[in-house]
Amino acid sequence: MNPDWLDKIRWDENGLVPVIAQEAGTNDVLMFAWMNREALARTVELGEAVYWSRSRRKLWHKGEESGHTQKVHEIRLDCDEDVVLLKVEQAGAIACHTGRHSCFFQKLEADGWQSVEPVLKDPHSIYK
Amino acid sequence: MNPDWLDKIRWDENGLVPVIAQEAGTNDVLMFAWMNREALARTVELGEAVYWSRSRRKLWHKGEESGHTQKVHEIRLDCDEDVVLLKVEQAGAIACHTGRHSCFFQKLEADGWQSVEPVLKDPHSIYK
Secondary structure, three states, X not given: OOOHHHHOOOOOOOOXXXXXXXXXXXXXXXXXXXXXXXXXXXXHHHOEOEEEEOOOOXXXXXXXXXXXXXXXXXXXXXXXXXXXXXXEEEXXXXXXXXXXXXXXXXXXXXXXXXXXXXXXXXXXXXXX | OOOHHHHOOOOOOOOEEEEEEEEOOOOOEEEEEEEEHHHHHHHHHHOEOEEEEOOXXXXXXXXXXXXXXXXXXXXXXXXXXXXXXXEEEEHHHOOOOOOOOOOOOEEEEOOEEEEOOOOOOOHHHHOO
16 A cells, blocks of 8 residues: 555654544444554554553554454545544453543442443453 | 532542533544533533633633534433543534544554544634
């Protein structure tokens, strides 16, 4: 593929673009992360989500440690060309490092934020 | 509600948090935007999405001009407490300023980004 498609994206001042990962089938929003040019190119090459870890300042092949990889079914770009949406197949149905299906497990209730999604796997058994 | 819930959010260096708007029912991801503290407080107060427009540097009650407001059904927060997910009912089923259902209408194909979602309403008739 002509690499021009990477130029269409309006990378921010740090060379990053926000990325939403959505589960194919259920349409659940699983997580939110960032990519740089290399991460997105690698994602397409590999067919699995590769993000840019802002805290560790390196490429992060999602699931490399946990096994919870994300097989990419589709890549979308928004109207302003500055946000990417991935439709993925989530290995183990666990996207969150807490062992939950989705990272968005806290819900605003009358008494504040409440965890409303079950832990499917003990994080200690996910990360050795 | 005790305003402590706003303190749980890890606002970025500009006092903002990224927000994903997802359609209740279909689970379609409609758009991505930003909120500051005031925008999120106002969203809860009003029951409709109020964002912070980074370009116009002001609060933006989504749909104030177009009528395409977003009634908020649920507010979620991610594991790192730095991303918000709204579940909304989208007025007119149109979230995008291009007149499309979702802002994520460009799909990466072998020959680059292709528009794959129909324009439901002419944007010239949306914005007078």
